[in-house]
Amino acid sequence: DQQVKQNSPSLSVQEGRISILNCDYTNSMFDYFLWYKKYPAEGPTFLISISSIKDKNEDGRFTVFLNKSAKHLSLHIVPSQPGDSAVYFCAAYSGGGADGLTFGKGTHLIIQP
Amino acid sequence: DAGITQSPRHKVTETGTPVTLRCHQTENHRYMYWYRQDPGHGLRLIHYSYGVKDTDKGEVSDGYSVSRSKTEDFLLTLESATSSQTSVYFCAISGQINNEQFFGPGTRLTVL
Numbered sequence: 001d002q003q004v005k006q007n008s009p010s011l012s013v014q015e016g017r018i019s020i021l022n023c024d025y026t027n028s029m030f031d032y033f034l035w036y037k038k039y040p041a042e043g044p045t046f047l048i049s050i051s052s053i054k055d056k057n058e059d060g061r062f063t064v065f066l067n068k069s070a071k072h073l074s075l076h077i078v079p080s081q082p083g084d085s086a087v088y089f090c091a092a093y094s095g096g097g098a099d100g101l102t103f104g105k106g107t108h109l110i111i112q113p
Numbered sequence: 114d115a116g117i118t119q120s121p122r123h124k125v126t127e128t129g130t131p132v133t134l135r136c137h138q139t140e141n142h143r144y145m146y147w148y149r150q151d152p153g154h155g156l157r158l159i160h161y162s163y164g165v166k167d168t169d170k171g172e173v174s175d176g177y178s179v180s181r182s183k184t185e186d187f188l189l190t191l192e193s194a195t196s197s198q199t200s201v202y203f204c205a206i207s208g209q210i211n212n213e214q215f216f217g218p219g220t221r222l223t224v225l
Binding site for chain 1: 156161203205213214215217
């Protein structure tokens with residue numbers, strides 16, 4: 001049973017426009033959420049995170065929104081740039097957090113010129 | 114970049130042979146993790162460590178063992194490799210619980 005779901009395997013966005021990546025979760029014990037970016041043949045790179053006590057966190061061009069009642073979070077990238085083309089993973093911690101992250105399957109974002 | 118290295122970066126082996134992958138960190142972080150990434154599955158946790166000699170199983174631990182005798186090193190062993198263990202393996206570290214994890218560059222393992 002998949003606890004973190006990214007239902008869009010791929011997303012194509014024009015350069016300069018907004019990219020919105022979505023993530024849904026089923027485990028109500030999740031209390032900390034993260035987004036990672038991954039280029040081919042490299043390890044995932046941390047982008048931004050949000051605690052369950054907040055509904056928004058912003059860092060430069062990246063904003064994460066959390067809707068706890070809907071068990072949904074989204075990552076907004078504005079404006080989208082060619083270097084943003086990568087696979088984006090949504091991940092979550094539950095409870096104590098020492099037992100690792102639960103990841104979604106990822107969304108491949110393609111920024112078109 | 115967090116100081117995490119993985120060795121080897123690439124390995125091809127045969128079914129039934131033992132394989133050990135190494136993760137080395139220079140950050141003195143307490144928590145270390147092994148994940149595998151497969152098409153259609155994202156990253157899945159194999160084992161994790163919350164201190165020297167303190168380890169526990171993750172979601173997909175069958176067929177794997179780990180050891181952590183020093184803070185800086187976390188070893189993943191496949192006692193008898195199978196083709197289903199062909200994957201990309203990532204090590205990650207974290208200084209605190211409920212905090213971001215930093216990932217190594219990965220090891221691509223092919224079991225023939």
